[in-house]
Amino acid sequence: MPYSGALRIALVAPPLERVPPRAYGGTERIVHELVLELDRRGHNVTLFASGDSEPPANGQLIATVGEALRPTGFGGDASPYFYSTILDVLHRADEFDLIHAHLDWPGILLAHVSPTPVINTFHGRIDFPFAGRLFEDAPRGLVAISRAQAHLCPEVPWEAVVHNGLNLADAPFERRAGEELCFVGRIAPEKGVVDAIEVARLAGRKLRIAAKIGPRPDERAYYENVFMPALKAAGSNVEFLGEVGPHDRDRLFAESAASLMPGSWPEPFGLVAIESLACGTPVIARRAGGLPEILRDGVDGFLADDSQAMAFSVGRLDRLDRQAIRASVLERFSAERMTNDYLAVYRAMLDHMGRGVEPRLAASAARDRWAAASATDGPESEARQPALRTINAPIEAAASRRPD
Amino acid sequence: MPYSGALRIALVAPPLERVPPRAYGGTERIVHELVLELDRRGHNVTLFASGDSEPPANGQLIATVGEALRPTGFGGDASPYFYSTILDVLHRADEFDLIHAHLDWPGILLAHVSPTPVINTFHGRIDFPFAGRLFEDAPRGLVAISRAQAHLCPEVPWEAVVHNGLNLADAPFERRAGEELCFVGRIAPEKGVVDAIEVARLAGRKLRIAAKIGPRPDERAYYENVFMPALKAAGSNVEFLGEVGPHDRDRLFAESAASLMPGSWPEPFGLVAIESLACGTPVIARRAGGLPEILRDGVDGFLADDSQAMAFSVGRLDRLDRQAIRASVLERFSAERMTNDYLAVYRAMLDHMGRGVEPRLAASAARDRWAAASATDGPESEARQPALRTINAPIEAAASRRPD
Numbered sequence: 169m170p171y172s173g174a175l176r177i178a179l180v181a182p183p184l185e186r187v188p189p190r191a192y193g194g195t196e197r198i199v200h201e202l203v204l205e206l207d208r209r210g211h212n213v214t215l216f217a218s219g220d221s222e223p224p225a226n227g228q229l230i231a232t233v234g235e236a237l238r239p240t241g242f243g244g245d246a247s248p249y250f251y252s253t254i255l256d257v258l259h260r261a262d263e264f265d266l267i268h269a270h271l272d273w274p275g276i277l278l279a280h281v282s283p284t285p286v287i288n289t290f291h292g293r294i295d296f297p298f299a300g301r302l303f304e305d306a307p308r309g310l311v312a313i314s315r316a317q318a319h320l321c322p323e324v325p326w327e328a329v330v331h332n333g334l335n336l337a338d339a340p341f342e343r344r345a346g347e348e349l350c351f352v353g354r355i356a357p358e359k360g361v362v363d364a365i366e367v368a369r370l371a372g373r374k375l376r377i378a379a380k381i382g383p384r385p386d387e388r389a390y391y392e393n394v395f396m397p398a399l400k401a402a403g404s405n406v407e408f409l410g411e412v413g414p415h416d417r418d419r420l421f422a423e424s425a426a427s428l429m430p431g432s433w434p435e436p437f438g439l440v441a442i443e444s445l446a447c448g449t450p451v452i453a454r455r456a457g458g459l460p461e462i463l464r465d466g467v468d469g470f471l472a473d474d475s476q477a478m479a480f481s482v483g484r485l486d487r488l489d490r491q492a493i494r495a496s497v498l499e500r501f502s503a504e505r506m507t508n509d510y511l512a513v514y515r516a517m518l519d520h521m522g523r524g525v526e527p528r529l530a531a532s533a534a535r536d537r538w539a540a541a542s543a544t545d546g547p548e549s550e551a552r553q554p555a556l557r558t559i560n561a562p563i564e565a566a567a568s569r570r571p572d
Numbered sequence: 573m574p575y576s577g578a579l580r581i582a583l584v585a586p587p588l589e590r591v592p593p594r595a596y597g598g599t600e601r602i603v604h605e606l607v608l609e610l611d612r613r614g615h616n617v618t619l620f621a622s623g624d625s626e627p628p629a630n631g632q633l634i635a636t637v638g639e640a641l642r643p644t645g646f647g648g649d650a651s652p653y654f655y656s657t658i659l660d661v662l663h664r665a666d667e668f669d670l671i672h673a674h675l676d677w678p679g680i681l682l683a684h685v686s687p688t689p690v691i692n693t694f695h696g697r698i699d700f701p702f703a704g705r706l707f708e709d710a711p712r713g714l715v716a717i718s719r720a721q722a723h724l725c726p727e728v729p730w731e732a733v734v735h736n737g738l739n740l741a742d743a744p745f746e747r748r749a750g751e752e753l754c755f756v757g758r759i760a761p762e763k764g765v766v767d768a769i770e771v772a773r774l775a776g777r778k779l780r781i782a783a784k785i786g787p788r789p790d791e792r793a794y795y796e797n798v799f800m801p802a803l804k805a806a807g808s809n810v811e812f813l814g815e816v817g818p819h820d821r822d823r824l825f826a827e828s829a830a831s832l833m834p835g836s837w838p839e840p841f842g843l844v845a846i847e848s849l850a851c852g853t854p855v856i857a858r859r860a861g862g863l864p865e866i867l868r869d870g871v872d873g874f875l876a877d878d879s880q881a882m883a884f885s886v887g888r889l890d891r892l893d894r895q896a897i898r899a900s901v902l903e904r905f906s907a908e909r910m911t912n913d914y915l916a917v918y919r920a921m922l923d924h925m926g927r928g929v930e931p932r933l934a935a936s937a938a939r940d941r942w943a944a945a946s947a948t949d950g951p952e953s954e955a956r957q958p959a960l961r962t963i964n965a966p967i968e969a970a971a972s973r974r975p976d
Contacts, residue, residue, distance in 0.1 A: 255708075273655055274655060276655065277659065
């Protein structure tokens, strides 16, 4: 039977940033947009996220940690918090029609053991040595955020590709922008900020850089040993603004002739690109990752393969229609469109699998054994030993040295 | 009914070091001893470990990774390999009477979803901020390796405390050892090597240090900024041997008047202590962690609270009987005794719970829903869409922009 009514949906965010994040945090921004849209449409939304997150207007927030980890300066191994997030979700799995997890790899584990259908959106890169093992005998419900990301692991039976979407309607717009270029992102090797400086130099344009300094030691080293010397060498042609908030970022986009995304890595999607386009600002990007799916080459900007080609395309920016760029991205990458797509995935999963599913692991054995197990003492039986007693018992047993 | 016959036991090791490890790796050493002893006693042992591990003589090795991660220089986030280890175990859970995991925190997750009883031995320290959450509604089968470790989280319903054991019978022995002291361990702040130098100075004895340099950045910094200056200041009274193999380590113990363990942290057990005692060499240790459970104060060595007190006890070493020290530790901390203890835990779990258990999470829902779910298409049905088709569908759907 088709599911057309309101759904009870669990949205599961990582414990790293609040929902929505105060600054960086692409995954948490997308989760926030889904919470808003699904809630607005009358679905019953439960958000599993850090306790300082924004609760759904008509739903419930389940705190997986008191406060988001990263803003508190947490830099250790976060995996125990993912384990407890999975347990939190499993404890309440019965309360939902489906679970939409945004945890990447731990979500695979959740999907294998959950009695409720699980949709897993992968937000990060997936081309890791362990990917083959974790995608083995893959559960249903795996969603990529670009075809490029999906095709890194083509053997995975992807349920769907759903491009990200944001509420972009309030982005500022300038019909006549300035001559300057901009770079928005992070000072990290894969983001290509040094290439951006080179593009600006070759094109004879000024460049303004609004970027967070990556916190990892290798990113710090890159900042000091690679970025700073390049910035210094560029002199007054390049201005480094540091990290800026959303408002200043959008002003920067709106005033720029184009934004540069020369990063040479398989960027799974590229939220910066749609933010720039929403201000009407074309994007000149490397032909890599999800960017060719966002940018219509020659319409929304230009795709190119190196700094010289990108600099060459700067001379063709005048041909582009900033208003059309803005209109198209608001249509193609809205939170509404993304939510429509996910609802289609939800309904396809439910129509196919039913609201209750057999967990792929664990449950079949449990089924066979249930009759026997339930007839004897269960784990909650009062025959369970009190803690202290239990602690000492084997020690005494060892002392009495029973033969085996 | 009591389970007295041969058991089908899965032993699950972390993917970090092979079983047994080539050098460091306390957890993997203990797993190895259990494999040998359980196999020798006729149990059917399946070892989940890195593919370069030693297979059980009469059992099976299931490779969770091709090669152990740490010796290959892996220093990244290992959690995905723990996720896949859990999936590997769950895939075969039906084949075992019980699962004995040595994964620490991920094992909790396994215990919550496994249809086969899970014993979890915690090998590391457990006093982390996330411990409360992960121990919430704790599953049965949690085992600590010392009472000190267990009491860090007294609210946990520990199934048992089982002290580690090793096959120590081949350790060398010298009735008359030299006057020198030794320190064996790791150059890391919590291990107290600088305190050991101070103890030797106060006691007027020479000190030999056999220790690996910790690989973490903070351990590196400690080595360079704290340890090396202290070593230099001590002059010819302290000799640094670097990392040594098991044979040289045991020779060092056997030749020393005592070994020093001044580490000021809640060491969960302290394998170095039993290795030293097996050579007849007393241990002078800080009264911390599991050491008071290993060392009979005034018999196997001395427990003390600071460097001065430890140095004072050096003067009393002559009163101790090295042969009695050796005999006692071989009795109290043998692999045989440890295996007896674990078999008692295994049997108590099985007698109480039955061989099949209801997974605490997931399965009860699955049970209720099974009839309905099995009547419709399951996840393995051929109605499943081919991958490429599925990938494109939602994109096309988005383009046609159905109203929601």
